[in-house]
Amino acid sequence: MAEWPYTTAKWRRLRKAKLTRDPLCEYCPPGVVTPATQVDHRIAINDGGDPWAWANLVSACASCHSRKTSHVEVHRRPRVPLHGCDESGRPLDPAHEWHEENRSELASEDRRRSEHLS
Numbered sequence: 001m002a003e004w005p006y007t008t009a010k011w012r013r014l015r016k017a018k019l020t021r022d023p024l025c026e027y028c029p030p031g032v033v034t035p036a037t038q039v040d041h042r043i044a045i046n047d048g049g050d051p052w053a054w055a056n057l058v059s060a061c062a063s064c065h066s067r068k069t070s071h072v073e074v075h076r077r078p079r080v081p082l083h084g085c086d087e088s089g090r091p092l093d094p095a096h097e098w099h100e101e102n103r104s105e106l107a108s109e110d111r112r113r114s115e116h117l118s
């Protein structure tokens with residue numbers, strides 16, 4: 001996460017102000033007191049969240065922050081469609097219309113392949 005706005009002095013000031021105001025992790029369950037070391041965005045900047053909006057800031061400890069970040073990365077579909085094809089010429093993007101047009105053909109091809117294997 002060394003991208004804009006994290007590299008700016010403005011962000012460093014905002015982050016410091018947030019950690020001063022809310023020094024404890026806001027993701028940890030109630031009753032668990034963990035000092036926050038990071039400031040996260042409730043709505044990720046990539047999802048259109050405002051990086052400078054106070055209401056979009058969340059104080060987080062390192063483990064909660066990495067858990068949330070990896071959760072988002074695992075569960076969110078890539079926003080940018082994948083480009084290119086695999087070695088058999090099929091588009092890598094599962095949402096590509098090519099798959100729609102060739103679905104029945106692929107199904108019979110898969111059947112042939114499984115018959116061959118069995």
Ligand SMILES: [Zn+2]
Nearest residue numbers: 025028061064
């Ligand atoms: Zn936490």
